[in-house]
Amino acid sequence: MFSVKAIPTMPHRPLALLVVVVLAASACSSGSTTPAPVVTQAPVVTTAPGATATVTPTTGPIGGTLTVMGTWSGDEQTSFLAMIQPWVNQTGVQIKYTGTRDINASLNQGIQTGTLPDLAGLPGPGQMAEYQAAGKLIKLNDVIDSATYKANNSSGLVNLGMVGTDIYGVFIKASVKGLIWYNPAVVDVSKGAPKTWDDVKALATADASKAKAAWCVGLESGAASGWPGTDFIEDFVLRTAGPDVYKQWYQGKVKWSDPKIKAAFQDYGDVIKASYGGSNYILSTNFGNGGDGLFTTPPNCLFHHQASFITGFSKFKTGTAGTSYDFFPFPDIDPAYSGAVEGAGDLFGMFHDTPAARSLMAYLVTPAAQSIWVGRGGALSPNKLVVNYPDDIARRSGEILANAKTFVFDASDNMPTAMNAEFWKQILVFVKDPSKIDAVLADLDAVQSSAYGS
Amino acid sequence: MDTRIITALEVVLVVPAVLVGYILATERLISLAHGKWRERIRPWLWLTPAFVLLTAFLIIPTIQTIWYSFHNKDGSQWRGLDNYAWFLNGTGLESLINNVLWVVFLTVGTIVIGLSVAVLADRVRYESLAKSILFMPMAISGVCAAVIWKFMYWYQTPGTTQTGVVNEVITKAGQSPIPFLVDSDYKIATFALIFIMIWMWTGFATVILSASLKSISPELLEAARVDGANEWQVFRKITFPLLSPTIAVVSTTMIITGLKTFDLVYTLTANGSYDTQTIANEMYNQYFSFSQYGRGSAIAVVLLLAIVPVMLFNIRRFQFQEGIR
Incomplete structure (x- = not known):
């Protein structure tokens, strides 16, 4: 701090103040989430049948x-x-x-x-x-x-x-990545899982009365907020433009304003319009809680798009696989690119x-x-x-x-960090107001022009 | 033994030992010199350790940063003013505007509230309690405050139960909830963050202003009252002018706090989304996340230039005060 001399003496009751300060500081530290260096109690270890928890033979005591x-x-x-x-x-x-x-x-x-x-x-x-x-x-x-x-x-x-x-x-x-989750008690897939994206839309229309909206989306994830949206757009690009364009896109050889990429943003915009809670809710909701709307009564939504790891989060974690939730893989869109999977x-x-x-x-x-x-x-x-x-x-x-x-x-994870971060960020801008699509893509193009070189 | 204990011992014992050793050695050296020279050499020798440290940890890095700011990503090619042009054409201008908002509203907010509380609390018996409560947020780290206010600002869709205190109050008053932390319209998110910072720093302003207030001689105020001044005139003509050096100190601190704002933006608004980008966040992104050392350094230089006038003002005022002492 500057010119400490100019600060006059402290008030006459510094002790009371000190106590309060210490209390507040300790109250805060107990609530903080700094990951301590942990060597915790031995957790319950489940192993595969046949596999044992023993380590490679070269391993003995090492220490340190x-x-x-x-x-x-x-x-x-x-x-x-x-x-x-x-x-x-x-x-x-x-x-x-x-x-x-x-x-x-x-x-x-x-x-x-x-x-x-x-x-x-x-x-x-x-x-x-x-x-x-x-x-x-x-x-x-x-x-x-x-x-x-x-x-x-x-x-x-x-x-x-x-x-x-x-x-x-x-x-x-x-x-x-790109699994579509649903609640079997709500969505009727007795005729088989949707084979195409149009099937998904038809299913959403057929079951529209059973939930408040077709989709649930949650994009909040700290400094990485927006990434669940990048996954969705990547799924569209992969299935409408194919793996080659997908690769050129993350390598910076296809512009964001290219019609193929723009189409993916538009498809995503349609999903956002059909999502529960509106853009403010989507932006405020943590990705881990993004699918919770599947489990409310009445359900907030029919579908939730997320990677396989969502089963480790929130209501999925407490639910029962197969009865309270299930999934179908992201279906094909263009048959020419059938069977492509993003992971x-x-x-x-x-x-x-x-x-x-x-x-x-x-x-x-x-x-x-x-x-x-x-x-x-x-x-x-x-x-x-x-x-x-x-x-x-x-x-x-x-x-x-x-x-x-x-x-x-994952295409965004393959992009240079600056491009990836801008992708996350522009997802938030786009979701807030999908009509800004051209401005969003122009911003992404601007970053693309400098993120790949030196 | 745990290495941390050894490190602690080193810090507590070895560092002072080296410093004391240095002083003894220089005194020995000085005693060899002639009488007249002794007094001339001594201050310089005593200054040397501080000067060496300052050079190594402040002056050289500053020069290096300026050098990097004229170069490309990894410092291998001269780029002239390109990085500065990039800063002003891109997100830089937006972060500059946001930082101006931070500086103005944070400084005015903390001073006005701090001064009001200091003056008013001076007249009541539970003053220390009031000040202690106000000072508490100061002891909380920025990230902890962010977590607290994340819950305070929590948003749920209209029509459902609001779990955030602020939005619960707003809906109880018949209005629809405001998504404070994701709303870029009218820079609501930025102002929501500035408010948290005011909450954190008002106690600091209060405590310092209040201490300064106590050093004003009561006879002075009595004399003014005897001469027929009302309470507002006493405050406006006597208290306020006498407090102004302290207000300047608090303002300087707040201006610098506003300029280097980082933690709340990083934790609450996804590292500068929703139009909340600040210079410090932009610098962090470019420098540490994107490895754009040229751009990151250019932003650091802009930040440095922004702080220089505040520093100069402070140094001049400091010299002036030393002068009247």
């Missing part, structure tokens, strides 16, 4: 500490820690986990300053390549059992973790080559480790050997992942 950074907090953080608990028990390594939704900034800063965690979740393949180019990521070819890894994981995902012929990132968890996953990379880091990395790609999270719900495994899905819904999601004709990674 290992810093891990990821995007997971809350239930996801608990599941991740449960997943590594058997390894912790065996090696005696103390895990210092930090969960942040703003992992881009944390890692970018770490790349500059050299203060990086030992292991970290990487935001996406694009950023992974950047960190590799900066010489910060450790090659994983002989850290993990790469032959087994390549044989057991779907090749689409394996390739996304490679730079050239070398592995730099591995998926320890995956999700299928995402959590890439993991290694920044420091230490025995503990090598050991944990090797452990994380094993079916034994991944079956722990899968068994707890909310995650799919990229490893084909993991089959202990807790319910039919999770198993069907896993099959979509395994059987996709074309598997594409």
Whole structure:
């Protein structure tokens, strides 16, 4: 502060003030959500039949500490820690986990300053390549059992973790995006799941009287608010323009104002118009609660569009798979691009080559480790050997992942960070007022022109 | 032993030891010099540690930032004023306007409310209690305050039960609820954030202004009353002028707080959506999220230039006060 001398003496009762200040400070700290470095009580570990929680044979007591950074907090953080608990028990390594939704900034800063965690979740393949180019990521070819890894994981995902012929990132968890969730007690799919987008619209019209609106949408997600909308638009682009345009689009070679991309925004605008609560409600509602309207009486909506991980959130978590909620995959729109699936996953990379880091990395790609999270719900495994899905819904999601004709990674996560952030942001502008579509696309074009170069 | 304990010991023992050692060593050195020179050398030697630290942690980074601001993304190519042009053509202007709103309304809000409470509470018995309650939010971190106000501003669709206190009051008064944190019309979201900051900082203004108020001699006020001045005249002609140096200090603090606003915008309005973008958020995005070091540095320089006049004013006033002492 400036010129402290000019500040006169404190009032005569500083003690009362101090007490109040301390009370307020402590009251606040108890409510804060800073992720403490956690090595919690051993959680209940469920493993796949046949798979045991033992770790790769090379693992013995190692000791020391290992810093891990990821995007997971809350239930996801608990599941991740449960997943590594058997390894912790065996090696005696103390895990210092930090969960942040703003992992881009944390890692970018770490790349500059050299203060990086030992292991970290990487935001996406694009950023992974950047960190590799900066010489910060450790090659994983002989850290993990790469032959087994390549044989057991779907090749689409394996390739996304490679730079050239070398592995730099591995998926320890995956999700299928673009699933449409509904309440079987409300929506009648006895005639079979919709095969086309027009079928979905017809179903919405047929069941219109059963709910207040056709769709439920929730876009709030802290600094990443807007991302659920990017997924929806990506699903439209993938199915109306095809995987090639989809790829050129995230590579910055197709403009946002291109009619194909604009059409996807317009389709999304139609969904927003048919959504419960209006734009203010959509913008104020957290994505995790976005689908809660399926479960109200009377229902607020018929459908909710979200990735497979929504089953780990809110009313989905407390409901019963198959009876209180169910899903059908996002249907085809243009038959030429039938069978395309969009997914995402959590890439993991290694920044420091230490025995503990090598050991944990090797452990994380094993079916034994991944079956722990899968068994707890909310995650799919990229490893084909993991089959202990807790319910039919999770198993069907896993099959979509395994059987996709074309598997594409989340386009926005593949874009440069500046482009991705602008995409999120412009979703919010667009949802607030869909008539601003041209201004929105022009803003996105402006960012595109500078985000891809140097 | 835990490394943190070792670090703590280092900080508590080694740092003072080094400083004391430095002073002893310089005194030894000075004692070797001639009498006349001793008094000339001493201040410079004593200043050296502070100067070295200031150079390493303030002056060099500032020069580096200015250098980066004329270069491209990673500092490899000269770009002249491109980054500044980009700032003024893009979201920069919007963030500048928002920061002006922050500076004006935050400063005026805290000073007006703080001064009113300080003057009025001076006349009641439960003064310290009132001030303590007002001061409480000051002890809360920005993110904690954001969480509190997120619940206060919570929005539900019209016709359903409002779970946010503010909107519950508004609907009870027969109006429709306002989506404070997502409403860009009339910059409602920005003003909702400024209000939180005023809530946080009014206590600070009150406490400092109140302390200054107590240092005004009661005889002065009595004399004015005896001469027939009414209470408003006493305040306007005597109290207010005597408080003005303190008001200047509080204003400076508030102006700087307004200029560097970040946490509330980051946590409550999705890092600057809904027309709430500020300079600090834009800088954070460009520098830390997008690795655009050139643009980020240019924004930092703009922020620096914006603060310079405030600093100069403060330094001059400080020198003036030292002068009359």
